[in-house]
Amino acid sequence: MIKHADPEVQRRRLRIMLRDFRQSRQLTQKDVARELDWSTSKLIRIETGESSIAVSDLRALLAHYEVTDPEHVDQLIEMARIAKHQTWSSYRDVLSPALLLYLGYESSASRIRQFEPLLIPGLLQTEEYARAIIRAYSPPSRSDRDIERILQARMERQELLSREDPPEIFCLMDEAAVRRVVGKSGVMVRQLEKLKRLNELPNLHIQIVRFEAGEHPGMQGPFAILDFPDPADDDLVYLESPSAQALSGEDAAVYVEKFFQIEDLATPKARLNGVMDELIADMGRAQRPTPTADS
CATH class of the missing domain: 1.10.260.40 (lambda repressor-like DNA-binding domains)
Structure with missing residues (x-):
């Protein structure tokens, strides 16, 4: 069985x-x-x-x-x-084989630990933030239809957050990921507000590595660590890059240790709302016109 x-x-x-x-x-x-x-x-x-x-x-x-x-x-x-069954096969025309493989693993994980230095993780993105990022990453030849298909896959991926048995998720982000303004006016503010709401979920822990923490191991690039419910399955580490890699065994253990090092530098879950409110206020000030000498 x-x-x-x-x-x-x-x-x-x-x-x-x-x-x-x-x-x-x-x-x-x-x-x-x-x-x-x-x-x-x-x-x-x-x-x-x-x-x-x-x-x-x-x-x-x-x-x-x-x-x-x-x-x-x-x-x-x-x-x-x-x-032989492909759960994400309907998107094989717009998603890479490496990403399709990862999505299958992600949907069956019992714990996800992820670090992102530059972007809000895909599981946490608003639709308008995701659309802006997908467009920015797409070659000029990519059609609007394909962009919307990729967006649809990303939104479907987020369904694991609200299922009956969701995985425990730890998302670490560098401050650069939450400070960079993505999309038109208001998109980033709404994204940060969504992070505050998601952080209220008991199984989701969002933490930020502030700039004052200085250099840290995560500056080498994004990665995700997946744990599975069956002890027979080793941890799997996915390295996001054009030549995406999946690691297990001793190679995966290196990234588990790296994650804990970054986690020690990050703000605790309970402080996320304060950090987001600070950033939202900074964005509001940046959008106000600078007073002139005549005003």
């Missing part, structure tokens, strides 16, 4: 198990591919999660790895069948 039926979780768990089966037998990917008359790239794609595995190919791999216990084989086949 599969405990967690999320497709991305099952795909990740299955590929890790297949890799471990191969390594425990001291076989290289090239060795296995040659014995099964596959291309090496096919096995690499399966082990990295870039493609799902057909049941017939899974049976061939398990036989090669001498995994023969019927109950275990049936469980792995069920995992493969679940993994």
Whole structure:
């Protein structure tokens, strides 16, 4: 019986198990591919999660790895069948494969820890803030329709905040993320007001690293750490960049420690409203015309 039926979780768990089966037998990917008359790239794609595995190919791999216990084989086949479903597949025309993979993991996480140095995290964005950011990031050739589709995906992603069993979420942001004015007049003020409302949720903790904290490890770039409800699943770290990476094991542990270091520098959850009110007041003053000598 599969405990967690999320497709991305099952795909990740299955590929890790297949890799471990191969390594425990001291076989290289090239060795296995040659014995099964596959291309090496096919096995690499399966082990990295870039493609799902057909049941017939899974049976061939398990036989090669001498995994023969019927109950275990049936469980792995069920995992493969679940993994073939794509929960975010309707957006594959506008979202990158790396982001689609991350969204599947995010929706099944029990805890999300995220740091953003320059932007409000996507889970917390207002629709108008998100639209402005998507437009700023889009090439001139991207159509209005595609921009709205990306926006729709982002808004759907936020549904996990209000579901019956929401994950515990810790969002750290550098002060630069909340000071930079995005969009037309009023957009940023409404975004900051939304952060105050969201911070009232018991499972959501929003903290700001003020400028006076000085240099800190998060200045290297944004990242998210996902924990999963099943102890069999390792933490997963997602590095946001044009060449997005997903890390686990010891590599992920480095980012967990980095998150705690940044968290120690951030304002506590209880002080968020004060920080937001200060920023909103600063924005109001910045928008007032400067008095002239004749006024």
